Amino acid sequence: MLPILSVPLRSCLTRCLSFAFLWIEGRGPQATPSIMAPTSTPAYEIHALSLFVLSITGSIFAVVAGLLTYCVIKYRAKQADQLSEPAQIYGSTQIELAWTVIPVLIVIVLFLTTARLIFAIQDAPEPESSLDVTVIGHQFWWEFRYPKLGIVSANELHVPLSSEQAPVPTYLTLLSADVDHSFWVPQLAGKTDLIPNHPNATWINPLEPGLYVGQCAQFCGAQHALMLLRVYVDTPDQFSVWVKNQQQPAVEQPAVAEGKRVFETQACMSCHTIRGTAATGRFGPDLTHLMSRQTLASGAADNNAQTLRQWIQNPASLKSACLMPAMQLSDQQLDQVTDYLATLR
Amino acid sequence: MSAASGIAAAYPGEWRTPSRGRIAMLALIIGEAAIFTIFVVAYVFYIGKSLSGPTPQQVLDVPVFATICLLSSSLTIWLAERAIERNRMNAFTLWLGGTICLGLIFLGGTAIEWHKLIYHDGLTISTNLFGTTYYSLVGLHATHVVVGLTMLTIVFLFAVARCVEQKHAERISVLAMYWHFVDLVWVVVFTVVYVIGR
Amino acid sequence: MSENSLRLPSSIDLTSSPSSAEALQQWLHEWVVTVDHKRLGILYIVYAIFFLLVAGAEAVAIRIQLAFPGNHFLVAQAYNRFFTMHGTTMVFLVGIPILFGFGNYVVPLQIGARDMAYPRLNAFSFWLTAFGGLFLYYSFLGGGGLYGVGTAPDVGWWAYAPLTAKAFSPGHATDYWALALIVSGFGTLGTAINIIATVISMRCKGMTMMRVPLFSWLMLVVSGLTLITITPLTAAQIMLVIDRYLGGHFFDTQAGGSAVIWMHFFWIFGHPEVYVLVLPAFAIANEVIPVFSRKAIFGYPAMVAASVGIAFISLSVWAHHMFTVGMTSVSNTFFVLSTMMVGIPTGIKIFNWLATIWGGKIRFATPMLFCTAFLYQFLIAGLTGIMLAVAPWNWQLHNSYFVIAHFHYVLVGAIVFCIFAGIYYWYPKATGRMLSEKLGKWHFWLFLIGFHVTFDTMHFVGILGMPRSIYTYEPNRGWNTLNLVVSFGGIIQAVAVLLFALNLIWSYFRGQQAGNDPWDAWTLEWSTTSPPPAYNFVEEPIVRSRRPLWDLKHPEDPDWEYEG
Secondary structure (H helix, E strand, O other): OOOOHHHHHHHHHHHHHHHHOOOOOOOOOOOOOOOOOOOEEEHHHHHHHHHHHHHHHHHHHHHHHHHHHHHHHHHHOOOOHHHOOOOOOOHHHHHHHHHHHHHHHHHHHHHHHHHHHHHHHHHHOOOOOOEEEEEEEEEEEEEEOOOOEEEEEEHHHHHEEOOOOOOOOEEEEEEEEEEEEOOOOOOOOOOOOEEOOEEEEEEEOEOOOOEEEEEEOOOOOOOOOHHHEEEEEOOOHHHHHHHHHOOOOOOOOOHHHHHHHHHHOOOOOOOOOOOOOOOOOOOOOOOOOOOOOOOEEEEEEOOHHHHHHHHHHHHOOOOOOOOOOOOOOHHHHHHHHHHHHHHOO | HHHHHHHOOOOOOOOOOOOHHHHHHHHHHHHHHHHHHHHHHHHHHHOOOOOOOOOOOHHHHOOHHHHHHHHHHHHHHHHHHHHHHHHHHHHHHHHHHHHHHHHHHHHHHHHHHHHHHHHHOOOOOOHHHHHHHHHHHHHHHHHHHHHHHHHHHHHHHHHHHHHOOOOHHHHHHHHHHHHHHHHHHHHHHHHHHHOOOO | OOOOOOOOOOOOOOOOOOOHHHHHHHHHHHHHHHHHHHHHHHHHHHHHHHHHHHHHHHHHHHHHHHOOOOOOOOOOOHHHHHHHHHOOOOHHHHOOHHHHHHHHHHHHHHHHOOOOOOOHHHHHHHHHHHHHHHHHHHHOOOOOHHHHHHOOOOOOOOOOOOOOOOOOOOOHHHHHHHHHHHHHHHHHHHHHHHHHHOOOOOOOOOOOHHHHHHHHHHHHHHHHHOOHHHHHHHHHHHHHHHHHHHHHHHHHHHHOHHHHHHHHHHHHHHHHHHHHHHHHHHHHHHHHHHHHHOOHHHHHHHHHHHHHHHHHHHHOOHHHHHOOOOOOOOHHHHHHHHHHHHHHHHHHHHHHHHHHHOOEEEOOOOHHHHHHHHHHHHHHHHHHHHHHOHHOOOOOOHOOOOHHHHHHHHHHHHHHHHHHHHHHHHHHHHHHHHOHHHHHHHHHHHHHHHHHHHHHHHHHHHHHOOEEEOOOOOOOOHHHHHHHHHHHHHHHHHHHHHHHHHHHHHHHHHHOEEEOOOOOOOOOHOOOOOOOOOOOOOOEEEEEOOOOOHHHOOOOOOHOOOOO
């Protein structure tokens, strides 16, 4: 995965153009998911190419707009001079040829640099060390499956940190259970769509640890706006701890057995899975390690006992038009099932 | 105004522009061709992709006779055009009538074919991808045949009532362009559905 | 009897007396049954301006909702209907009608004809388009009625499958979208056929194809492009209706169907469609810029060739809207190349305009103000288009506010600015009165400022990662201030457009008398009265060059001695 431009040239261009394009100083994850703050190989390469293209388009703008401004000022009709018409010039083959050839050359340069990066990113061979994750888009949440690790999770993706010396990229297979979605975490890579009956693939190679935000980028229905994404790039230690925890079946605590019974009898299990119990529903997210996630409802709310209770009581109050119905539980049932779910770390 | 008369003097002769009827019909044909192209593309794209149900090989019989009739109707309408150009109105009415008959036979053939497919083979527009694309494409063509036949019949009735004259020859040729287009589309549909797709 | 005039009877008595009510009824009747291309052109334009105000109101509502994160001005379902209807309305009920309205009014006059080739088809096409639009808006009243915004379409103006399948869009919202556009699409097709037949077959004596004014040439090219642009959409919408009502499987992914093929069909329509919208804007610029620079257009043959070239190449670029759907690297590369190539003839046009202004004597009346802004803005729009053509960068920018900024730069910055220029330019011809220059300048400067406040800023919020089609956004992503600025610019533009509407109405009654040729222009429409009589020209014109009035005004230096 060779960079288009050498590092010194790239950093020079970056400094030159950064003032105009909201370069966010510092590396690593930002609260603002700017495409100009890449931290992963595909995003880096795209960023470098974008600066190159910007320099060309910027130059074109400077030249043409400069000429336009010159004309608009110099060739204004002057008061005294209204009666005669200026010299009528109908065309000039040489000039027209020149200004056809130059754009053609510019297009050739732009095209070749672009084509090179398309093949470099799309057809990059998958190394042995990569992690495979299957992403399944739903209205309006994300399902993440790690086939080789036996993990099923939702909405918050954990991937291992990679490095240029020992790359551990994450290869994502993108599927959809219903309509079109799009996986977009700007600091990590360009977006790729999730289309039913049309598996797609993309990859990220994150070089800075931390939490990266994004969201669904293809209108997928009423609540498209709150189909948010969180990608945690974990250090190797963090990642192995997370994996081990996720591979365990659900925590069993006798103290919350009442809540578990509510869960099983009130139709929750027809949509949700909790591994190690009788609940194997597939319509909604896997809840086996619900409390290991920082947010609920694909980022619509923080994940704590209070918001969890509110969510179960009336999902639409946190995420209008979501597909989880209010289950009409009594207060006591709500308390019990919330206590139960709160144990699922 | 000497400038104006200077301009006028530059054009002593006749000023001819193409016939607006032909141009308009050509434009309509191009637009319709684009619609058909999309349906043909969908048909070709979905060949072999049905997940279930009858396949073309299993249920499609090649409609040879109906095709011969429809393509012959292009010949008869061409003969009708020549007849009206030469002011032979009886021949015109005859050939026009023949065209309509051949078109009706074609439609009848389609009707028989569809009856078999629906009631005998259980293939409807909702059965599978083949059913959807087949009935849509052939149905779209048949709709155009119906429209064409309607126009031809109206002209035929006018001809029988002796209201059509030699001076209408150009309008007839514009209508004939449409009919030739319908035949040409059938050649494409036939090739795609009964030859390539089977 | 029928003088071609918009004027109401001069005495409207408020006590109902039969004569004035009768006169009003007769006036209305004339307008409903008219087949006169000038009246139909005005009907198209008035219709389009009405929907411009409606869709503009929808945009203002959208921007109010997005001015603050977590705002409650529009709930999610209402917001989704608003942005769907805003886009659908602007493209189909404003863009196409207004540009074909200009074509209808101006083309027969410019080529020295008495009317369009098929006047009754012309009227039929207008009423089809009008009905389609009214049908689309009836959707707001359907379903639950206005509360909850009825059953207006809410699937985006691109209506991707399978979101539009019955399973995911159970009500009638999608049906209104498909059926209304099928109907108005037939209207558009009729007008396109009419314009083609008119330009080719109804030219006056001496007007060879290479002497046709550029406005009419481009309307011919646009009409030809329309034939193969609207029809794929019609076909796809018929397929959608078959899926939704006859159990078809064209886009049914459960039955092995493809969601991607809808995208292909839609963008095979969708991309050339934006050229259908922008070429008439070029056509207007091709008339206004030479007249107000006092020079002939530089490189007429190249302009014709570039326009035809753009039309052809634009048919090959559609999948640059689909760079993220998972096409192969080879396919993506092809569409990068074709998209960049279409930029070449487009760029050439800018150079030709530049060369036209060069050495001229520019008069900055309101039409020229709008066209000058158009030149800068179209340049920027083209350059952001090049950026979007770079597929890997597109993988970041696609479906973000950068794209919205880009296409509004084209649609508003280029097309709407040229439409305003065209209205200020031809309004005197149509009504016999000049639009107020003072109000015009207020309109221009306010709209210019509002446009740039909104759409320049919008590029940046897209770069910062904000996607489109979202009714609200997270408050901690750094998008708050930028969104507020964008919304503020929208308010300024709304005020400017209201000033414009005011100008149109006020000037109709109080504007300065225009005379035949207020701009000292050179094409045939300025040789007849303002407004023209129903039959357009007393005598059929005879021409010998591209600028017949220049020849008449400058008999010592006529164009025909210089045109090859």
